[in-house]
Amino acid sequence: MSHVLAAVAWPYANGPRHIGHVSGFGVPSDVFSRYMRMAGHDVLMVSGTDEHGTPIQVQADADGVTPRELADRYNRVIVEDLHGLGLSYDLFTRTTTRNHYAVVQELFEGMYHNGYIVPKTTMGAISPSTGRTLPDRYIEGTCPICGYDSARGDQCDNCGNQLDPIDLIDPKSRINGETPKFVETEHFFLDLPALADVLRQWLDTREGWRPNVLRFSKNLLDDLQPRAITRDLEWGVPIPLDGWRERPDKRIYVWFDAVIGYLSASIEWARRSGDPEAWRRWWSTDGEGKDARAYYFMGKDNIVFHSVIWPALLSGYSGAGSRDGEPGRLGRLNLPTEVVSSEYLTMEGKKFSSSRRVVIYVRDFLERYDADALRYFIAAAGPESNDTDFTWAEFLRRNNDELVAGWGNLVNRSVSMAAKNFGAIPPVDPAGLTEADEALLAVARAGFAAVGDLIARHRQKQAIGEAMRVVAEANRYLSEQAPWKLKGEDDKPRMGTILHVALQVVSDANTLLTPFLPHSAQKVHELLGGTGVHAPMPVIEEVEDLDGGPAYPVLTGDYTVGARWESVPLQAGRSLAAPKPVFRKLDPSIVDEELARLAD
Numbered sequence: 001m002s003h004v005l006a007a008v009a010w011p012y013a014n015g016p017r018h019i020g021h022v023s024g025f026g027v028p029s030d031v032f033s034r035y036m037r038m039a040g041h042d043v044l045m046v047s048g049t050d051e052h053g054t055p056i057q058v059q060a061d062a063d064g065v066t067p068r069e070l071a072d073r074y075n076r077v078i079v080e081d082l083h084g085l086g087l088s089y090d091l092f093t094r095t096t097t098r099n100h101y102a103v104v105q106e107l108f109e110g111m112y113h114n115g116y117i118v119p120k121t122t123m124g125a126i127s128p129s130t131g132r133t134l135p136d137r138y139i140e141g142t143c144p145i146c147g148y149d150s151a152r153g154d155q156c157d158n159c160g161n162q163l164d165p166i167d168l169i170d171p172k173s174r175i176n177g178e179t180p181k182f183v184e185t186e187h188f189f190l191d192l193p194a195l196a197d198v199l200r201q202w203l204d205t206r207e208g209w210r211p212n213v214l215r216f217s218k219n220l221l222d223d224l225q226p227r228a229i230t231r232d233l234e235w236g237v238p239i240p241l242d243g244w245r246e247r248p249d250k251r252i253y254v255w256f257d258a259v260i261g262y263l264s265a266s267i268e269w270a271r272r273s274g275d276p277e278a279w280r281r282w283w284s285t286d287g288e289g290k291d292a293r294a295y296y297f298m299g300k301d302n303i304v305f306h307s308v309i310w311p312a313l314l315s316g317y318s319g320a321g322s323r324d325g326e327p328g329r330l331g332r333l334n335l336p337t338e339v340v341s342s343e344y345l346t347m348e349g350k351k352f353s354s355s356r357r358v359v360i361y362v363r364d365f366l367e368r369y370d371a372d373a374l375r376y377f378i379a380a381a382g383p384e385s386n387d388t389d390f391t392w393a394e395f396l397r398r399n400n401d402e403l404v405a406g407w408g409n410l411v412n413r414s415v416s417m418a419a420k421n422f423g424a425i426p427p428v429d430p431a432g433l434t435e436a437d438e439a440l441l442a443v444a445r446a447g448f449a450a451v452g453d454l455i456a457r458h459r460q461k462q463a464i465g466e467a468m469r470v471v472a473e474a475n476r477y478l479s480e481q482a483p484w485k486l487k488g489e490d491d492k493p494r495m496g497t498i499l500h501v502a503l504q505v506v507s508d509a510n511t512l513l514t515p516f517l518p519h520s521a522q523k524v525h526e527l528l529g530g531t532g533v534h535a536p537m538p539v540i541e542e543v544e545d546l547d548g549g550p551a552y553p554v555l556t557g558d559y560t561v562g563a564r565w566e567s568v569p570l571q572a573g574r575s576l577a578a579p580k581p582v583f584r585k586l587d588p589s590i591v592d593e594e595l596a597r598l599a600d
Helices: 021-024 024-040 056-065 067-085 100-112 192-204 210-221 254-260 261-273 302-317 360-370 373-380 391-421 436-454 459-482 490-513 518-527 589-598
Strands: 001-009 042-049 091-094 119-127 140-143 169-171 182-189 231-232 248-253 294-298 338-342 345-347 388-390 539-543 553-558
Touching: 001 024, 001 261, 021 024, 021 294, 021 302, 021 338, 021 345, 021 360, 021 373, 021 388, 021 539, 024 042, 024 067, 024 302, 024 338, 024 360, 024 436, 024 459, 042 067, 042 261, 042 553, 056 248, 067 360, 067 373, 067 539, 067 553, 100 254, 100 261, 100 302, 119 539, 119 589, 140 553, 182 231, 182 302, 182 345, 182 373, 192 210, 192 302, 210 302, 210 338, 248 254, 254 261, 254 302, 294 302, 302 338, 360 373, 373 391, 373 518, 388 391, 391 490, 391 518, 391 589, 436 459, 436 490, 490 539
Parallel strands: 001 042, 001 294, 042 091, 294 338, 345 388
Antiparallel strands: 091 553, 119 182, 140 169, 231 248, 539 553
């Protein structure tokens, strides 16, 4: 057993999340975490809602509420949506807890004392009409490096380079289109150049990463610049230094605050578990966590924060880098084992856009369709290594032709024939198994190593393809053996053997598919006469802030129960009832209905 951290990108709490979001951070991290638990590893899966920064402030102003009220509203929406998808977080929390503030300030102070956070006077953008600071991401213009005409003030999404708003050609405010005014302001900067060597040495040791992620990350090291770590802002974590703590106009920048959430959520989980030091098993380089593995899941627009910025923060706090220094009170902290970045999901050939109504929110999707239908589409056809287009026609095809006609049909006809003819799982004929029987069982047993290895290496498309290959082989076996043709009493032992083999493979295939399809996996487990929890699900709990702040909902769960990653022999004689369909066949009319909704 090893300790495995699944660190999942923090959804921003300025609105509901759409299916493009969860295709990048949500479903892939849950598939991985469920498999690793089933394989016997001690997994800690953490995240929460990202709730600071100017976008929250801007949206709150527009809605006539406070930033906290806006964050409260969408925190709950997002928690409920991720619960509906069955995402098995050990803790899904938020960045407005007092625990999070304390951990953020601890890392800030540790890096400051080690010399990796330095003061600097710079030019900041303000709105001429309101006098309010404009955040980098709310300024757009032409990139001075590659000429891309929609570069943001903090980064160009075309060439990946870090930028300052003042460097943009013809900068404009995304809020009202006006040209920002630049004035002198004092801020603290993360001295990335002083950490470049340690980052390069670390990246050179990374193996098995998706090539685009590693190549992009290494390229960023060629021109690292100090990066602002504070902002002129009212909403965020206060700066923990004398002369700055009480200032109402200066806050820690949201990108610094949010990535530290992986650590603060782990510490909060440990405090709630009754063992406040338990987080060290996943984080402490010097202690029992030195052999732990940490995997970070996000969309490709967040690579830089996880492969450069976050490792830089961890290294600087731990006393690494050109200025050396001493670890803070939390000790030396583990760097990521792998940054698992997905590409973009588009919709009907267009980029997701809430303002342009090219969107389907998770909540709306789950009101009309099953969670496992979406999880299957993301796993089988999602943006794992290439941008992928979600179309309703393809969703319909995969649901009806693969889930219903493939996997659902295998379950239904195997259980139905056994229940009708035997009322229970039939015994194997004492005469033994045929070559065809043995061959199918061998295919299913081999699936555990093949599918498990692919999930562990973040090749989920191939993994679910291998699992569905087992399903296809079992359907072919049933068609060739045709147990329904064995009607005589003398044929019954052979019919029983065929159905026993088929049900054993249904059980094995169900285990292989459990990380991908946990809701239906529980149903199949029960159709086979199983009892108890097969695929544990998250629960929503209302909790008090550990340090006296407002209460809030979290996602958590008991994942020590459930299936293991192994073939479990079925016991003959276990009662079977007539099955109910595992998946819903969708009417082709949904394609036109959904396209009409987009056109409204």
